[in-house]
């Protein structure tokens with residue numbers, strides 16, 4: 001289907017991402033999920049093509065592309081493997097936050113490695129505290145459910161200092177920072193969760209990320225979360241529709257039953273709407289506005305569609321959809337995780353209500 | 360109209376609850392990880408006579424009614440939907456069919472072992488080319504004079520690895536070159552019978568789902584179940600009762616999701632900022648419990664009609680359609696309310712999300728239920 005809004009550059013980039021994802025990421029996706037393997041190879045492939053953190057300016061090692069292009073990379077990756085897409089998204093979020101709010105030391109240390117494909121993770125939950133010590137800070141506390149906690153080289157964490165919430169860049173393996181393994185999760189199994197355990201963990205003052213980072217981080221995670229959800233939905237339809245065309249029951253392809261036609265048309269419209277909202281939010285951000293509210297609305301919508309749509313795609317494939325031989329059951333599990341990560345629907349709706357409802 | 364369970368049903372319910380809580384629930388998540396039902400659990404279920412609840416006492420059953428059977432299904436599904444599914448197939452699809460269509464010899468030979476749980480039953484209709492459309496069955500049974508010879512492949516067969524008695528649908532000649540489905544009772548020891556590929560599934564992983572491969576499988580003449588050529592009616596007939604059971608399986612999942620979520624939110628009230636006291640959470644839990652109750656009433660209506668010997672095909676389809684939908688909605692919502700704690704493998708909620716989905720698919724997909732319901736409503740011009 002023709003999409004009318006991309007520039008020629010964006011289209012080319014999207015096509016590149018699409019081809020790479022199909023050729024290199026899809027074949028590894030089952031192993032990543034069922035073996036709970038971090039998608040290091042997929043990340044390398046994308047890094048080599050210059051698609052990781054491509055939003056960074058060229059003088060920081062990036063490609064100087066817009067946020068919309070980054071969304072396309074994430075979406076195309078998510079069509080094939082949501083775990084890889086999550087890793088790409090976290091990489092891009094951390095890169096932009098460090099680039100805009102980090103010290104010169106942080107930038108020179110962190111940005112080149114992110115572009116090369118190291119993992120990064122954001123730990124934005126509550127549970128950590130910090131206090132001033134000398135010219136830096138000391139952080140303590142535990143934070144559960146941090147995806148990629150163990151694999152990440154760089155971690156962006158928030159810690160409470162009295163009433164104030166501060167954000168830091170930490171390096172895995174630094175003194176006072178340990179990661180405990182955690183039980184496997186329902187989906188995004190290629191991004192195993194861990195518990196961050198900080199005990200007198202020192203952060204120098206140049207590890208601090210400047211004011212404004214929280215808003216950017218929240219916006220980007222909502223936006224990229226929406227892109228992942230939109231990608232999962234499209235990926236599920238890309239499995240279910242060809243299946244429905246070749247599966248014969250009662251003498252005809254099951255796609256010929258009216259109910260399946262109505263259902264699949266509805267799902268296509270919903271997936272298209274999810275992507276359109278995501279792209280709109282990206283375009284708003286690229287125009288120079290902060291775009292927080294549109295990003296939140298995109299995430300609410302796209303992440304609501306994905307679990308519903310994947311459940312229906314399993315249904316269209318009947319017993320085969322329920323089998324791990326086909327990837328739609330994985331997409332149904334991944335979709336549920338995306339609904340919860342990067343801002344839950346309820347929290348995002350509360351934010352939107354603050355901005356647009358309450359006067 | 361009485362919406363309350365009778366004292367006898369209440370007593371049964373207590374019994375099922377206790378068994379589920381003591382014997383199944385503690386093993387639920389571990390069984391799912393290991394992907395098998397431990398033989399000692401099957402033995403305990405047999406001892407508790409859970410495999411013959413609605414079967415007549417003369418064949419070793421408990422002689423209870425179908426309401427009692429659905430109560431059992433709901434309670435066991437809370438503790439492990441997969442385990443409950445094992446009972447459903449063995450009792451509703453196999454034993455009940457033999458009871459209704461079998462000869463006296465067949466009943467005496469097979470029912471006591473099925474009812475006592477000494478032997479588990481499996482029911483094999485589905486084939487690679489025959490899912491919703493049972494007429495696509497290609498497995499063939501050839502009349503060899505003193506025996507039948509079965510050839511073909513069945514797929515997605517629940518209980519395959521633990522069952523001893525299989526009901527198998529196969530095409531037979533009914534004269535004039537016409538073919539129709541007949542049902543056969545096949546024992547796993549019959550020559551030419553073997554288990555094929557094991558399905559790697561999204562959920563209910565502790566119950567086995569496999570291919571059956573029949574290669575010149577020799578079946579004694581007397582093992583035809585019911586009349587030749589009447590197999591489709593037999594298969595679809597038993598699905599009515601099976602559907603009420605799947606509805607009860609969905610109900611158990613939905614209610615357990617609700618119960619676990621409320622318990623979690625109360626326990627973690629402080630940690631979660633007392634979200635349980637907020638309107639957004641309370642409304643959603645209130646709405647969900649309303650739907651669960653509606654599903655329960657649909658199930659009791661179908662089970663009551665069935666107990667009274669009335670027709671209940673439409674009621675069964677409605678119950679299955681609705682309860683399985685509510686199960687999926689419950690699983691999704693409850694993971695939202697419990698977050699990544701609920702999504703952790705080894706918690707029941709994570710399991711339920713994957714298990715709930717099967718209730719919309721097997722024993723007739725929900726689209727097939729709508730066809731059944733529509734077919735019995737006066738909605739054609």
Ligand SMILES: Cc1cc2nc3c(=O)[nH]c(=O)nc-3n(C[C@H](O)[C@H](O)[C@H](O)COP(=O)(O)OP(=O)(O)OC[C@H]3O[C@@H](n4cnc5c(N)ncnc54)[C@H](O)[C@@H]3O)c2cc1C
Nearest residue numbers: 254257315316318319484485490491515516517722724726
């Ligand atoms: C875990 C598991 C256990 C099972 N256990 C057993 C068992 O013990 N014994 C057994 O015999 N089978 C068993 N099955 C098979 C199960 O009953 C079938 O999967 C089910 O009947 C659907 O068939 P299908 O998967 O071939 O889907 P299909 O028939 O291929 O259907 C695909 C989609 O098209 C829809 N559709 C099909 N026809 C129509 C129509 N006419 N109008 C509108 N929509 C339509 C369906 O609803 C579905 O959404 C099991 C399956 C699973 C997954």
